Amino acid sequence: MLGDTVLETEDLTKDFAGFVAVRSVNLRVARGSIHAMIGPNGAGKTTCFNLLSKFLSPTRGRIVFDGRDITALRPADVAQLGLVRSFQISAVFPHLTVIENVRIALQRRRGGSFDFWRSKRVLHALDDAAMRLITDVGLADYANALAVELPYGRKRALELATTLALDPLMLLLDEPMAGMGHEDIGRISALIRSVASTRTVLMVEHNLSVVADLCDRITVLTRGQVLAEGDYKTVSADPAVREAYLGTGQG
Amino acid sequence: MATVAQAAALKARHDSERSVGVAFAIMLAFLVAGPFLLYPVFLMKALCFALFACAFNLLIGYVGLVSFGHALYFGWASYLTAYAAKSWGMQPEIAILIGTATAAALGIVAGIVAIRRQGIYFAMITLALAQMMYLVALRLPLTGGEDGIQAVPRGRLFGLFDLNHEMTMYIFVLVVVLAAFLLIYRIINSPFGEVLKAIRENEPRTISLGYQTDRYKVVAFVLSATLAGLAGSVKALVFQLASLTDVHWTMSGEVLLMTLVGGLGTIFGPVVGAFLIVAMENYLASFGQWVLIIQGAIFVVCVLVFRRGIVGELAHRLHVRL
Numbered sequence: 001m002l003g004d005t006v007l008e009t010e011d012l013t014k015d016f017a018g019f020v021a022v023r024s025v026n027l028r029v030a031r032g033s034i035h036a037m038i039g040p041n042g043a044g045k046t047t048c049f050n051l052l053s054k055f056l057s058p059t060r061g062r063i064v065f066d067g068r069d070i071t072a073l074r075p076a077d078v079a080q081l082g083l084v085r086s087f088q089i090s091a092v093f094p095h096l097t098v099i100e101n102v103r104i105a106l107q108r109r110r111g112g113s114f115d116f117w118r119s120k121r122v123l124h125a126l127d128d129a130a131m132r133l134i135t136d137v138g139l140a141d142y143a144n145a146l147a148v149e150l151p152y153g154r155k156r157a158l159e160l161a162t163t164l165a166l167d168p169l170m171l172l173l174d175e176p177m178a179g180m181g182h183e184d185i186g187r188i189s190a191l192i193r194s195v196a197s198t199r200t201v202l203m204v205e206h207n208l209s210v211v212a213d214l215c216d217r218i219t220v221l222t223r224g225q226v227l228a229e230g231d232y233k234t235v236s237a238d239p240a241v242r243e244a245y246l247g248t249g250q251g
Numbered sequence: 252m253a254t255v256a257q258a259a260a261l262k263a264r265h266d267s268e269r270s271v272g273v274a275f276a277i278m279l280a281f282l283v284a285g286p287f288l289l290y291p292v293f294l295m296k297a298l299c300f301a302l303f304a305c306a307f308n309l310l311i312g313y314v315g316l317v318s319f320g321h322a323l324y325f326g327w328a329s330y331l332t333a334y335a336a337k338s339w340g341m342q343p344e345i346a347i348l349i350g351t352a353t354a355a356a357l358g359i360v361a362g363i364v365a366i367r368r369q370g371i372y373f374a375m376i377t378l379a380l381a382q383m384m385y386l387v388a389l390r391l392p393l394t395g396g397e398d399g400i401q402a403v404p405r406g407r408l409f410g411l412f413d414l415n416h417e418m419t420m421y422i423f424v425l426v427v428v429l430a431a432f433l434l435i436y437r438i439i440n441s442p443f444g445e446v447l448k449a450i451r452e453n454e455p456r457t458i459s460l461g462y463q464t465d466r467y468k469v470v471a472f473v474l475s476a477t478l479a480g481l482a483g484s485v486k487a488l489v490f491q492l493a494s495l496t497d498v499h500w501t502m503s504g505e506v507l508l509m510t511l512v513g514g515l516g517t518i519f520g521p522v523v524g525a526f527l528i529v530a531m532e533n534y535l536a537s538f539g540q541w542v543l544i545i546q547g548a549i550f551v552v553c554v555l556v557f558r559r560g561i562v563g564e565l566a567h568r569l570h571v572r573l
């Protein structure tokens with residue numbers, strides 16, 4: 001059984017100087033679920049994520065996260081409340097090592113890090129926790145490699161480990177498996193599933209077999225609007241969805 | 252969980268710490284032997300600029316913020332120190348404190364105004380603020396206008412050490428600059444410094460991890476301005492002069508040049524760059540206006556040949572951090 005609603009939007013709209021990228025989206029994500037957002041290129045999925053994480057301000061509408069109206073908050077505040085996003089284009093700190101990447105996120109546990117007079121040696125206390133996260137995503141052998149030197153799929157795994165280091169209530173994952181090989185997809189799928197046992201995941205994903213396998217609920221977006229919503233069976237049987245999305249060659 | 256890769260990387264990290272230690276020892280030996288080989292005034296000038304460049308590098312090299320207006324903090328600190336020492340008869344350490352505090356205050360204002368701007372807009376705002384304060388310096392009686400503040404007394408440090416004695420002054424400058432250098436090294440290698448590097452590497456990602464990056468950038472900006480001010484304050488006492496040159500935009504350009512030539516985002520690069528540029532100015536002074544052209548040419552060569560700067564290139568070749 002799924003719990004109550006953890007994230008809800010009301011009439012969420014983003015107008016880019018006349019071009020409406022997201023139009024009146026009412027989204028409800030159940031606590032503890034894995035919720036997919038799918039749709040053709042340019043449908044407004046990433047824009048939606050930017051609105052939810054407050055990297056963009058909505059033109060209209062309201063966002064409620066964990067019972068709290070976050071519409072007016074700054075992006076760092078939203079992250080501190082436990083709603084943490086990843087990026088479509090893999091976002092790592094390229095010239096830091098793998099373990100340093102994860103440690104930056106773990107460092108948040110200290111609260112602010114304005115102590116410029118203290119040696120960074122104090123951060124080595126976080127190394128064990130960082131190593132555990134790195135091992136979970138299969139990067140143990142790369143712990144001291146620079147992030148920039150990792151192959152693409154591994155960068156995504158690192159990004160996920162960094163996000164998980166914050167121990168967030170809810171993750172927004174924008175195409176976490178894009179560019180990954182078969183083996184990596186299997187591992188990251190399993191990881192997301194285990195992560196979701198205690199958290200909520202909202203993810204954009206183009207790989208429909210992954211979506212079918214992993215997600216409890218699916219929202220289909222086209223041209224900024226919600227076209228359909230439901231579990232995989234309902235959505236994939238919907239003629240409008242087949243027309244707009246599966247019909248475009250993605251299926 | 253120590254794999255082969257980890258062990259190798261751990262060794263690399265220790266090698267890096269060692270390389271920094273060795274480089275520091277070489278620098279120290281040079282600076283201790285320096286006054287016996289070279290003019291102390293030249294060394295003191297170079298040391299002041301080295302500190303100025305290190306402070307500037309803290310911002311451009313470790314946060315990725317390009318300020319085109321750092322002469323503001325250097326120059327105004329220099330004015331206030333000169334004024335305090337001359338007109339108020341303050342002891343040198345108090346005069347330096349007053350100048351440095353002035354730079355800190357200016358840094359807070361400029362930082363808050365500029366920090367929300369990105370990239371070139373940030374650079375333009377810092378330049379605009381510096382130009383504004385240049386015009387203020389030109390008009391305000393306190394600064395002495397075109398004449399500047401001349402014949403600034405060096406005084407007695409803590410009422411004890413007579414700074415008119417050249418060697419005493421040199422030791423004082425050396426201690427101040429080394430202490431500030433070590434402080435900058437610590438800032439870079441602190442929990443705060445780790446966040447700065449993250450901002451430099453990927454600011455949106457840093458925000459998404461819950462860091463209010465603007466606040467970190469403002470603190471870094473103020474630290475940089477304050478340390479640039481310390482350099483300007485000490486310089487005022489070394490030359491017993493504060494003048495419009497110190498607040499002019501060309502001074503902002505010069506510190507950028509020193510940092511780039513030495514190596515952006517390296518620990519020792521700004522020091523090497525400052526010594527090189529100051530040496531060039533001194534020894535090429537007889538060429539008059541040509542100095543600027545020669546400097547320009549060296550800059551172009553550096554950018555073309557040593558894209559990482561002298562120290563950056565060296566560190567890259569030796570696979571160490573310097």
Ligand SMILES: Nc1ncnc2c1ncn2[C@@H]1O[C@H](COP(=O)(O)OP(=O)(O)OP(=O)(O)O)[C@@H](O)[C@H]1O
Nearest residue numbers: 016019021039040041042043044045046047048088
């Ligand atoms: N900052 C912006 N200014 C103007 N238009 C934008 C901006 N960001 C996105 N858009 C437009 O909004 C539309 C939706 O873009 P978005 O990136 O949200 O799509 P998407 O569903 O994530 O697509 P993809 O599957 O390719 O990632 C696109 O037409 C895009 O060009």
Ligand SMILES: [Mg+2]
Nearest residue numbers: 045046047088
């Ligand atoms: Mg997208």
